[in-house]
Amino acid sequence: MARGSPTFLDRLLHVDRRLIFLFVALSVTVPILVPLGLPVSTTAPTQAAYDYIESLRPGDYVWLSFDYGPSSAPENDPMAEGFMRHCLSKDLKVIVCALYPLGGLGLANNSMARVAAEFPNKQYGVDYINLGYKDGAEAVMRTLGANIADAFPTDVNGRNLSEFPMFGATPSKREDGMVVGHTLGIKSIKEVKVVFTAATGLIGEYWITLVNSQFGTPVIIGPTAVSAPKYYAFLSSGQLKGMLGGMKGAAEYEQLLIKNRPDLAELYGATKLFTATKGMDAQTGIHLVIILFILIGNVAFFLFRMREAKEGGR
Amino acid sequence: MNIQPGIVILWIFFGVLPIVGFLLGLRAPAMRRQVPLVLAFLAGIIPILSIYIPKVFLADPDIGMSPRLDKYLIIVAGFALPLGIVNVIQNSSRRAARREKGWPYSVVLLFGLFVTGALGIYGAVTGEGIGFRQDGTSTPFKWIEDNAFRPLQATIFALLAVFMASAAFRAFRARNTEATILLIAGVLVMMGRVPLLEFLTAPFPGLQPAAAQGSRTLGLLTEWIMNVPNSAAQAGIIIGAALGAAAMAIRVILGIERSYLGLEKGE
Amino acid sequence: MTDPIGTWLAALLTLAVLSFLYRDNPVFRTAESLFAGVSLGYYVGIVLDQTLRPNLIEPLATDFAKNNDLLIAGVLGALLYMRYVPRVGWVARYGLAVYVAYYIGVEFTRKIHGEVLPQMGRTIQPLDQGWSFQSVWAFLNSPGLLALMAIVGTYSVLIYFFFSREQGPVTQRVSRVGIWFLMVSFGAAFGFTVMGRVALLIGRINFLIYDWIYPTFGVVT
Numbered sequence: 001m002a003r004g005s006p007t008f009l010d011r012l013l014h015v016d017r018r019l020i021f022l023f024v025a026l027s028v029t030v031p032i033l034v035p036l037g038l039p040v041s042t043t044a045p046t047q048a049a050y051d052y053i054e055s056l057r058p059g060d061y062v063w064l065s066f067d068y069g070p071s072s073a074p075e076n077d078p079m080a081e082g083f084m085r086h087c088l089s090k091d092l093k094v095i096v097c098a099l100y101p102l103g104g105l106g107l108a109n110n111s112m113a114r115v116a117a118e119f120p121n122k123q124y125g126v127d128y129i130n131l132g133y134k135d136g137a138e139a140v141m142r143t144l145g146a147n148i149a150d151a152f153p154t155d156v157n158g159r160n161l162s163e164f165p166m167f168g169a170t171p172s173k174r175e176d177g178m179v180v181g182h183t184l185g186i187k188s189i190k191e192v193k194v195v196f197t198a199a200t201g202l203i204g205e206y207w208i209t210l211v212n213s214q215f216g217t218p219v220i221i222g223p224t225a226v227s228a229p230k231y232y233a234f235l236s237s238g239q240l241k242g243m244l245g246g247m248k249g250a251a252e253y254e255q256l257l258i259k260n261r262p263d264l265a266e267l268y269g270a271t272k273l274f275t276a277t278k279g280m281d282a283q284t285g286i287h288l289v290i291i292l293f294i295l296i297g298n299v300a301f302f303l304f305r306m307r308e309a310k311e312g313g314r
Numbered sequence: 315m316n317i318q319p320g321i322v323i324l325w326i327f328f329g330v331l332p333i334v335g336f337l338l339g340l341r342a343p344a345m346r347r348q349v350p351l352v353l354a355f356l357a358g359i360i361p362i363l364s365i366y367i368p369k370v371f372l373a374d375p376d377i378g379m380s381p382r383l384d385k386y387l388i389i390v391a392g393f394a395l396p397l398g399i400v401n402v403i404q405n406s407s408r409r410a411a412r413r414e415k416g417w418p419y420s421v422v423l424l425f426g427l428f429v430t431g432a433l434g435i436y437g438a439v440t441g442e443g444i445g446f447r448q449d450g451t452s453t454p455f456k457w458i459e460d461n462a463f464r465p466l467q468a469t470i471f472a473l474l475a476v477f478m479a480s481a482a483f484r485a486f487r488a489r490n491t492e493a494t495i496l497l498i499a500g501v502l503v504m505m506g507r508v509p510l511l512e513f514l515t516a517p518f519p520g521l522q523p524a525a526a527q528g529s530r531t532l533g534l535l536t537e538w539i540m541n542v543p544n545s546a547a548q549a550g551i552i553i554g555a556a557l558g559a560a561a562m563a564i565r566v567i568l569g570i571e572r573s574y575l576g577l578e579k580g581e
Numbered sequence: 582m583t584d585p586i587g588t589w590l591a592a593l594l595t596l597a598v599l600s601f602l603y604r605d606n607p608v609f610r611t612a613e614s615l616f617a618g619v620s621l622g623y624y625v626g627i628v629l630d631q632t633l634r635p636n637l638i639e640p641l642a643t644d645f646a647k648n649n650d651l652l653i654a655g656v657l658g659a660l661l662y663m664r665y666v667p668r669v670g671w672v673a674r675y676g677l678a679v680y681v682a683y684y685i686g687v688e689f690t691r692k693i694h695g696e697v698l699p700q701m702g703r704t705i706q707p708l709d710q711g712w713s714f715q716s717v718w719a720f721l722n723s724p725g726l727l728a729l730m731a732i733v734g735t736y737s738v739l740i741y742f743f744f745s746r747e748q749g750p751v752t753q754r755v756s757r758v759g760i761w762f763l764m765v766s767f768g769a770a771f772g773f774t775v776m777g778r779v780a781l782l783i784g785r786i787n788f789l790i791y792d793w794i795y796p797t798f799g800v801v802t
Contacts, residue, residue: 018602020476021476021479024475024476025786028779028783032790038513041529070463071471072777073784074780074784075781101395101627102620102623103463103464105445106456113450132445133631134632135389135391135395136392136684138684140388142380142384142687143385151385151388153640156631157445157448158441158634158635206691209691209695210691214365214690214695225774226777229766229773230548230552233552235541236541236545236549239695239699246777247776274791278787283508284508285513286475286479286779287508290775294482294486294500294501296483297487298486328653332657332675335675346671350674350675351678354681354682356682357682360683361686362686365694383683385651386653386657387680389654390654390658390679391680392633393628393661396621396624399625400662401665418611419613419614422611422615423618426616426619427621428622429622431622434629434630435625435629457584460587461587461591462591462615463616463619463623464591465595465785466615467616468781469599470598470613472781475782476782478775482775492761492764496767498768501772502768503771503773507772534718536769539765543730543734545734546762547734547763547765549703549704549734550737550763551738551766552696553696554742556692557697559689562685563692566681575677575681576674
């Protein structure tokens, strides 16, 4: 450490963290106020997820699990909603549940309300349903393999599952009388064509290592960026059909929807909702700031070491 | 009475056995330790056996022991989740009553707990629920969830973003080979996941195509890092941790590990 | 702003938490305590309304003959609370034993079947799957190299974990390689973590600007 008055180098090495906070705040706020509309490239795991859902046929059942809470909603909300929009626009039947205790239920309710409002011709209980929250994720998943109604006897509002055509023995008819796909409701998760888990913690992993391994249901995961690196191992081993890694993955998925599905392009263009694509500008800003900080920190560190060596040599 | 064989066995294991254990435990304190270990063995072994012995009494989706036990454990997990609340109420009310340091915060905590909890109980008991009402309006529980619980949780976690920037500045230094590898991988991935070059060259339209090409290459390199070395290392971590957890599972099921019951080894 | 009171409450709570960035202060502490309280109250609501009512109480109330065995689950769950009752606290162990051992039994199959076997399987594959030396990029993506990297990376990391105490000359070198793989992975994870954490901050600032400030001051976007 320098003796006497602090030099520029000392000040640089011990900069007040509040100055760093200020830079972070600016680099996030400015791009939100003045969007740049930077391009978003597509990565293979997102493309694989998108292609898999594209390969499903109208009437197929898909499962969407809200396995995250408000602590990661800006990352996971756009994925879950993108998936729901994609499926509803393809006439797939969407079953929604929440297994994350600390707030998954509210996010599922809100996302479903938002997306359902965008598809007024889709009917609750026929095209989509919200089964609500359940405790004990692993026990729930094992029960789903035997009998969905044993894990979720009612929907989120306490109505018996057998009241709904998606789970009853009556043909799945829409209001216009058209029979869509399956005429029988489903019984177990084995009949579901894909589980999409928007996840922040371990629950997302359970879908892969329990449901996929033991019941064979294909799984796509939308993890937070923090846990995404781990899931590359599950992608490599073929246990996952695809992945939307963090806000970037969600933005990629939004771009694929905008490019390939005109109905959704209109929706994403018109919406004033918060989307992952909008968040990517701010992400770019902050990445630049952090990389600069790391560079400055290292240059200062090397200069400091050189000075130490010099002083030590004297 | 439901007299399917699997369910009868469950009644004996988890209904009769605890009652007998309780009665014996009142007389002989040693039984207070033995019976839970037997229960643990039975509860742990049933889901494993159901994979190997797919007989009706054990694995049938409707009347088998294992799926039935799965169903029970959803309910037990429901009881377990709010277990800590009793403790928190005890501690916080004591702190408030004795006017210990920081007691007003305990009052705030109890206020939040009782208001939210009471609204939740109200919703569950009246059947109004805790989400949207029939007419699309929010229940009071959901109002608190949306306007207090959600912003608080989200913002507390958002603080981490800011601290991470200052941690990156202080900790991310090329001190030795390992730290340098970490640093290079980190910076490459940070550059490869966002259109950084396009951002930097935004004022110079002429440079945009080159920037786009550069971003694409960085993106592919990032994906390679994630898919190849990262994925291999993660597989190592996953296997290592899983083997540890599996060994621990065997210790618990066989009653060797019993500290979770508040018992010492050999007790 | 459809619900001005709610939005104002949410905005003020957001600012209260953000005030911690300047320094620890009573406003932040209050918000933090409120969060702890509301979270616990939230558990009460979701557990009662979403799990215990539909899965336990209603099945018992509507069809007791068919569902009476659910009483077992209800009693085992309630037993967990006996720990707070003096003198018979030991009865809570009966519930706890079933609860912990069941989940750990499920965990056992999940770990072996869903993690160890598939991840091991990936490291058992032939190395002569085709090597390309036309360009660096082609080499990096040749199937043979990918197979080799999976084997070297996975096992060197495992060797680092399992032989961290007693290291001979060979395990020491292999462990070193394992550390390098881990460092690449941790570095990459840091890059991802920045993204994840920042996303949360983006979400909050987006809320403050577009849901609170702009509507309050009548700014049209």
